[in-house]
Amino acid sequence: MSKNLRTYLNQVKKLLPDQIKIVDKEVEPEFEVSAIIEKLENQGESPMVLFNNVKGSKIPLLINLGANYDRLALAIDSDTKNIVFEYGKKEQNRILVKEVSTGPVKDIILKGSEINLNIFPIIKHNAEDAGKYISAGPTLMKDPDTGNQNLGLYRLQVQSKDELGLFINPANHGFLIGEKYRELGQKMEVAVLIGHHPTVIMSSVSKLENYGGELEVAGGLMGEAVEVIKGETVDLRVPAEQEIVIEGIVDPQLTRDEGPFGEWPRYYTGRGERWFIKITAITMRKNPIYQTVMAAHDEHNILGALPIMGSLIRRIKAVLPTVTNVNLPLSGGGRVRCYISLKQHSDGEAKQAAFIALAVVPNIKHLILVDDDIDVFNEKQVLWALSTRFDAREDLIMMKNCIGSHLIPTAFDITKQKHGNMETKLIFDATRNVTPHLNGKPFPKMARVPVEIVNKIVPEEYLKECTKNFEE
The missing domain is CATH 2.30.110.10 (Electron Transport, Fmn-binding Protein; Chain A)
Structure with missing residues (x-):
C-alpha cells in the first residue's frame, strides 16, 4: 500500500499513541478549534487532534500534525x-x-x-x-x-x-x-x-x-x-x-x-x-x-523549520563539508534566526557558511556561528559562546538593504519610508580563530571535568534520598 496521510496516522497511533487525540463534540470553525490548540500549547502539550464534528461540515478536520519534532522524525524514519x-x-x-x-x-x-x-x-x-x-x-x-x-x-x-x-x-x-x-x-x-x-x-x-x-x-x-x-x-x-x-x-x-x-x-x-x-x-x-496548520503557533514554526534546516545543511555542506549542524530555533520563529556550528580549519571559513545560508534562505535575519563543541540545539550553549567568544568590533558583520521577510513588521522598502521586503542582516561570528591572536596565545580551553571520568559516572550508584535531620 502506498504511503499517505492515513498510513502515517496509523503509524503514529501505533508508535506514539499519546500524540493523537480525537474530539467528537461539536465545535465552531471560527476560533473554537484554534482556541483548543492554543490552550494545549500554553500547557506545554502538542498532540495532533482530529475533530470529527466541526459545525457546518461532514468532513473531519486534522490539525497540529507538525507541532512536534518526534512526529516529523517518524515521518522520515529518523529520530x-x-x-x-x-x-x-x-x-x-x-x-x-x-x-x-x-x-x-x-x-x-x-x-x-x-x-x-x-x-x-x-x-x-x-x-x-x-x-x-x-x-x-x-x-x-x-x-x-x-x-x-x-x-x-x-x-x-x-x-x-x-x-x-x-x-x-x-x-x-x-x-x-x-x-x-x-x-x-x-x-x-x-x-x-x-x-x-x-x-x-x-x-x-x-x-x-x-x-x-x-x-x-x-x-x-x-x-x-x-x-x-x-x-x-x-x-x-x-x-x-x-x-x-x-x-x-x-x-x-x-x-x-x-x-x-x-x-x-x-x-x-x-x-x-x-x-x-x-x-x-x-x-x-x-x-x-x-x-x-495551526497558523501563528508552534505547528506553523516547527513544520516550516525542519525542511529549511535540512535544505540548509545539505547546501552548505556541499561547499563547506566542515559544517556540523544547523538550527532555526523557535525563538526566531523557525525562520529568522539561525545557528550554524562547524569545525573551522581556516580563519574566515565560518563567514562563508553564513553567506551561503543567507543566499539560500532570505528570511534569515540574525545568524550566529559557533564551533563544533557547541550544540546548536542548546540555546544556553549558543548564547554562552556569543557572550564569551564574540567581540562586536571584530566579529560583527552588518549587511544593509538585503531582501528579507516581508512578514516581519520591521521590514522596509528601499525608500526606508514604508513597509517592504528589505532588512538589515547581522552575522555574529562566535567561533574561535584558528590562528592564535589573543596576545599571541591560543584561545583558552573550556573548563571541564575530565570527559573520560564523567562518562564513567552513573549518578544512581552514588545518590540516595536524604533522611538526615539537620537539627539533631
Missing part, C-alpha cells in the same frame, strides 16, 4: 537527534514520481455549480484574520519555461465558494513563476493539495536549487515514489493518494484585497492586492480528511 541530517540526505536522494491511471483522489469529482468550498471544515485561526484560510494546502504550478512542476506552501483565503486569495512571498519560486505568466500575458494553472503523508507538505517548504522537484523530494523522504495522476481540468500531475485537490486558474494580471492573516512571525501582516484562484474542479477521496 530527533539525527532529523536535520536525515532530511538533508533524503532531500538529495530524490525519487521520480510515478504516474498512475487512477487513485482515491478521484473518488469524488465536483465541477461547475457543484464546486463549493463551504463543504470543508475550513477554520478561522486567529482573532483578526480577514476570514477563513486554507493553511495546509501546498500549491502546485508549472514553470512555463521548463515544464517542471513547482510546489510551495502559500496561504489561501476563502473569498467565495469558488475563489481563493493567493499570497506568495516575493522571494519564493512560486511568485517568480507567476511573474513569468504575467509577463507572457498567460493564465496559470494551479492545484491545491490538502492532506497527504507529511513529507509532501514538508517538501513544499524545502529550499531547492531550481524550479520544481518538490514531489521528487517527498519521494526521497518517504522512501518511495509519489504516485501522480492527471488533473481533471488542469494540465498538472497531482498526487493520487491526496485527500483533497482543488484545481483552478490564476490570472496574474488580476488582483484583489487579501489579508490580514496571523503569520509565522506571530503577527498580523501582509494585507494588500494579491492574486486569486478561480476554482475549476475539486476532487477528493470518499470520506476525506481535511488538514490545516
Whole structure:
C-alpha cells in the first residue's frame, strides 16, 4: 500500500499513541478549534487532534500534525537527534514520481455549480484574520519555461465558494513563476493539495536549487515514489493518494484585497492586492480528511523549520563539508534566526557558511556561528559562546538593504519610508580563530571535568534520598 496521510496516522497511533487525540463534540470553525490548540500549547502539550464534528461540515478536520519534532522524525524514519541530517540526505536522494491511471483522489469529482468550498471544515485561526484560510494546502504550478512542476506552501483565503486569495512571498519560486505568466500575458494553472503523508507538505517548504522537484523530494523522504495522476481540468500531475485537490486558474494580471492573516512571525501582516484562484474542479477521496496548520503557533514554526534546516545543511555542506549542524530555533520563529556550528580549519571559513545560508534562505535575519563543541540545539550553549567568544568590533558583520521577510513588521522598502521586503542582516561570528591572536596565545580551553571520568559516572550508584535531620 502506498504511503499517505492515513498510513502515517496509523503509524503514529501505533508508535506514539499519546500524540493523537480525537474530539467528537461539536465545535465552531471560527476560533473554537484554534482556541483548543492554543490552550494545549500554553500547557506545554502538542498532540495532533482530529475533530470529527466541526459545525457546518461532514468532513473531519486534522490539525497540529507538525507541532512536534518526534512526529516529523517518524515521518522520515529518523529520530530527533539525527532529523536535520536525515532530511538533508533524503532531500538529495530524490525519487521520480510515478504516474498512475487512477487513485482515491478521484473518488469524488465536483465541477461547475457543484464546486463549493463551504463543504470543508475550513477554520478561522486567529482573532483578526480577514476570514477563513486554507493553511495546509501546498500549491502546485508549472514553470512555463521548463515544464517542471513547482510546489510551495502559500496561504489561501476563502473569498467565495469558488475563489481563493493567493499570497506568495516575493522571494519564493512560486511568485517568480507567476511573474513569468504575467509577463507572457498567460493564465496559470494551479492545484491545491490538502492532506497527504507529511513529507509532501514538508517538501513544499524545502529550499531547492531550481524550479520544481518538490514531489521528487517527498519521494526521497518517504522512501518511495509519489504516485501522480492527471488533473481533471488542469494540465498538472497531482498526487493520487491526496485527500483533497482543488484545481483552478490564476490570472496574474488580476488582483484583489487579501489579508490580514496571523503569520509565522506571530503577527498580523501582509494585507494588500494579491492574486486569486478561480476554482475549476475539486476532487477528493470518499470520506476525506481535511488538514490545516495551526497558523501563528508552534505547528506553523516547527513544520516550516525542519525542511529549511535540512535544505540548509545539505547546501552548505556541499561547499563547506566542515559544517556540523544547523538550527532555526523557535525563538526566531523557525525562520529568522539561525545557528550554524562547524569545525573551522581556516580563519574566515565560518563567514562563508553564513553567506551561503543567507543566499539560500532570505528570511534569515540574525545568524550566529559557533564551533563544533557547541550544540546548536542548546540555546544556553549558543548564547554562552556569543557572550564569551564574540567581540562586536571584530566579529560583527552588518549587511544593509538585503531582501528579507516581508512578514516581519520591521521590514522596509528601499525608500526606508514604508513597509517592504528589505532588512538589515547581522552575522555574529562566535567561533574561535584558528590562528592564535589573543596576545599571541591560543584561545583558552573550556573548563571541564575530565570527559573520560564523567562518562564513567552513573549518578544512581552514588545518590540516595536524604533522611538526615539537620537539627539533631
